[in-house]
Amino acid sequence: MSETGVPHEGEQYDDAFAPAPDGREIGVGPHPEPWPAGDHLDRELLAGGDRRNVVDRYRYWTREAIVADLDTRRHGFHVAVENWQHDFNIGSVVRTANAFLAEQVHIVGRRRWNRRGAMVTDRYQHVRHHDSVASLAAFAAERGLPVIGIDNLPGAVPIETFELPERCVLLFGQEGPGLTEEAWRHSAAVCSIAQFGSTRSINAGAAAAIAMHAWVRVHGGAGGRPVGEPAVS
Missing domain, CATH: 3.40.1280.10 (SPOUT methyltransferase, trefoil knot domain)
Structure with a gap:
């Protein structure tokens, strides 16, 4: 993947994880309605579930919102x-x-x-x-x-x-x-x-x-x- 986020030739990566070996699903499923409000939330994730390798705090957040929040508290x-x-x-x-x-x-x-x-x-x-x-x-x-x-x-x-x-x-x-x-x-x-x-x-x-x-x-x-x-x- 390039620094612009575009994959290099032959590289394909995704935030989603495959199911665990024992069949358990990773992450959380669709969010129950009514959905919470907020610009930091991703409507596609709310609808389809969030299987990314992120901590619970960031479930359903957009990638941009996660990075912005991390930027407020990065270490030195x-x-x-x-x-x-x-x-x-x-x-x-x-x-x-x-x-x-x-x-x-x-x-x-x-x-x-x-x-x-x-x-x-x-x-x-x-x-x-x-x-x-x-x-x-x-x-x-x-x-x-x-x-x-x-x-x-x-x-x-x-x-x-x-x-x-x-x-x-x-x-x-x-x-x-x-x-x-x-x-x-x-x-x-x-x-x-x-x-x-x-x-x-x-x-x-x-x-x-x-x-x-x-x-x-x-x-x-x-x-x-x-x-x-x-x-x-």
Whole structure:
């Protein structure tokens, strides 16, 4: 899907989910009449049901209304990931960024990325492209956002003891090679994630989730509110 919302050739995605393996339906069915009023509601969803992967608060809302509401309470961190080899983990990074309500996601390198892992959450998350790490660094500098690289590099500071800034860019490297040398140079700090087994590194999508949750544990109450609210009637 392009940044305008038009699918790339060969890509087809939908907000709707298939029924669960045991036959249970996902989401909610048609809303009982009389329907509630409000410009934030989608009449087609009210009539046909809402099977999207959204929290109850947003049942029957239009996509535009959901994004507008999210924009009122997004957190102060951005997420950036290098994309030089069409990394399949980027979709899961976007999905996690949506779950933790990141301000924006930045794709650095190749414009196209595999959206399947995002499970259409990119429709609710602001995604920006940069053709180089230098472009991302300029974006961050203009907004006073320190870039915090996440990688198990020599000299990296353990994220478990590092005080993540309230406003920052969390930068992740390509699956496999990790942060490029250029990304390392543009990072104000590089944080490592403690590991105790035999593998040298963990999945980039998992590393992103750990880092975002580390930020939320410190600053989560400063921006948004939990999404576990009752559905709008």
